[in-house]
Amino acid sequence: MIRVFICPKCGKVRVVSKYLKASCYECGRPMVVCHTPYVEWVELDETEREQIRARYWKSEK
Numbered sequence: 001m002i003r004v005f006i007c008p009k010c011g012k013v014r015v016v017s018k019y020l021k022a023s024c025y026e027c028g029r030p031m032v033v034c035h036t037p038y039v040e041w042v043e044l045d046e047t048e049r050e051q052i053r054a055r056y057w058k059s060e061k
């Protein structure tokens with residue numbers, strides 16, 4: 001299963017398969033799993049992705 005992870009610290013997005021956890025390449029923070037499934041994520045346009053990112057990102061800004 002492929003998951004979309006978002007860094008709550010810097011907002012970086014990673015798409016990860018196999019692993020249940022991921023660390024951010026930029027800041028090393030544990031990333032959170034995005035509740036949008038990967039199959040839906042790839043269908044979104046940039047604006048929609050930004051809105052989802054912002055939801056996870058704001059927590060530690």
Ligand SMILES: [Zn+2]
Pocket residue numbers: 007008009010011012024025026027028029
């Ligand atoms: Zn980060």
